[in-house]
Amino acid sequence: MKKLFILPAGILLFTLFVFLGYLSFGSHKFNGEVLQQPMKAAPIVLRANTGPIRLEDYRGKLVLLYFGYTSCPDVCPLSLANLKMALNELTPEEAAQIQVIFVSVDSARDTPESLGNYVKLFRDGFIGATGTREEIDLMTSAFGAKYKINPPDANGNYSVDHTSFTILIDRNGYYILKFPHGTPPLEMSEDLRYLIKNEIPVSAQILAGPTYTPVVCAVTLVPQYVQVGEWMYQHHCAQCHGAELAGNPAWQIPLEDGSHLPPPLDQTGSAWQYSEPDLLNLIKEGRNLDQPIHMPAFKSALADWEIQFIMTYMKSKWDVNQLNYQHGFMTLTPQATPTSQSTPLPPPTPATPSP
Ligand code: HEC
CATH class of the missing domain: 3.40.30.10 (Glutaredoxin)
Incomplete structure (x- = not known):
């Protein structure tokens, strides 16, 4: 009796995940x-x-x-x-x-x-x-x-x-x-x-130039990968970057010794401004290792594919424009400055300087 129930429930859950994935990351094809x-x-x-x-x-x-x-x-x-x-x-x-x-x-x-x-x-x-x-x-x-x-x-x-x-x-x-x-x-x-x-007006996206595909966000995140990534994130990164990827609450305040508290990795941070290879490299090699507070290197603790799962989870917290930006479908131009009606995107300078 129980087994009979689990299968349909599993299928339902899977469909729900796929559907939610589609809702949040699916591309928009304009009708007009x-x-x-x-x-x-x-x-x-x-x-x-x-x-x-x-x-x-x-x-x-x-x-x-x-x-x-x-x-x-x-x-x-x-x-x-x-x-x-x-x-x-x-x-x-x-x-x-x-x-x-x-x-x-x-x-x-x-x-x-x-x-x-x-x-x-x-x-x-x-x-x-x-x-x-x-x-x-x-x-x-x-x-x-x-x-x-x-x-x-x-x-x-x-x-x-x-x-x-x-x-x-x-x-x-x-x-x-x-x-x-x-x-x-x-x-x-x-x-x-x-x-x-959409925070960045379509006009700005189109004006941003030929590298941008105006209406298609080609980034598809597999819900199952996001889930695995979240699990790994909770075990390896959450103690510093927070359970919700929001970073240390005081991350913007510079410390006296010149080191930085862990910044957010969600859409409020600047992780989305790194290319995918740069991000992988940063997580593998760490950053400012000589500082008392630093980003540790994960190359001996995690395989590349494990880090990639974590990155997929991080991406699930970014908005469509940020995903497009990371994948080179969109560049930020002066026209991309959001209007007062929308919440501003963070400026395109990384919050924490690279060595
Ligand atoms: C021991 C605490 C700690 C852990 C664990 C940790 N980080 Fe960090 N991370 C930091 C600190 C501190 C910084 C800022 C470093 C700097 O700029 O000096 C940072 C920076 C980063 C950045 C750069 C963000 C930006 O906007 O420049 C990324 C990406 C990042 N961490 C990802 C991860 C991931 C993924 C994990 C888990 C695999 C992880 N971190 C685990 C402390 C940590």
């Missing part, structure tokens, strides 16, 4: 179309019912921009309804980091006031805005959008043809991605959630 070259959004002023607004006012948020007009029979209401549903998929905290702006290209009929009322029908917080003909032309051409006002019928009614994709501007003000018309709300929300969670 990622621009090969992110574009700094032009400094544009629009008129909303609250007064003039500038795109820069929303730095730190993700902006979803859509061009349309309120008399639009089907395309615009569908797009706005999809945006509303995409935001509904997110938690209120996540949704608060997104600003939807609906820009009317039909300023002859749409006023900032009527636009304000129109977008409110979809979701509170959506902004409706428009501008003079020149402002609209400047804005549409800046984003590669097009529109055409058709000749009026006998009653003076007219329709407007317009591009119907949704433009996504990242927290640093870069146009990085567009959702084609009809992108399912669930797919949009997946991309949005990824962008909200």
Whole structure:
């Protein structure tokens, strides 16, 4: 009876591990179309019912921009309804980091006031805005959008043809991605959630250069290896670097004799900034061995493969950007400075100097 139970439970546990591994380390494939070259959004002023607004006012948020007009029979209401549903998929905290702006290209009929009322029908917080003909032309051409006002019928009614994709501007003000018309709300929300969670904006990752694979994190950590690594870590390293890899609480305070207390090895430390061979070498050879407090050499106590298991465990505590960085998929550039909205990454100088 017992044996019968253990097998399914084992399979379940294994599946769970694989799934958790996938959740935390899996690559994100964007559903929207990622621009090969992110574009700094032009400094544009629009008129909303609250007064003039500038795109820069929303730095730190993700902006979803859509061009349309309120008399639009089907395309615009569908797009706005999809945006509303995409935001509904997110938690209120996540949704608060997104600003939807609906820009009317039909300023002859749409006023900032009527636009304000129109977008409110979809979701509170959506902004409706428009501008003079020149402002609209400047804005549409800046984003590669097009529109055409058709000749009026006998009653003076007219329709407007317009591009119907949704433009996504990242927290640093870069146009990085567009959702084609009809992108399912669930797919949009997946991309949005990824962008909200990612500390380094995708624009910075793309701008970082050709060494970076913009949307794929190719580092896969096998959950079982992580587990073995954790066990070994607890036996060989935890007494100095802490059970949770957080290092000695006072690691940043320099000691009088010039030695260093054990630094953190998780994402708050700088271990992720070493290449894999350098890290292996550091653990094998130790560091500052002549100092009273030092990193001991492990080459006689542990085989290389054992150290590699420990490194896999350490990596499971790093974020996707740090993993990408260590594996050379991403470089840190000035643009990679996180915005005030996100928690800053540690500076790229190692916390403890190498001899
Ligand atoms: C006896 C205490 C001690 C043990 C045990 C120990 N370390 Fe260290 N470790 C240190 C100290 C102290 C430093 C800082 C050394 C320096 O820079 O002078 C350090 C530094 C490091 C660094 C460099 C981190 C950085 O950001 O520069 C890594 C990586 C590291 N240790 C990994 C390990 C691993 C993996 C183990 C287990 C196999 C381990 N350590 C076991 C004390 C220890």
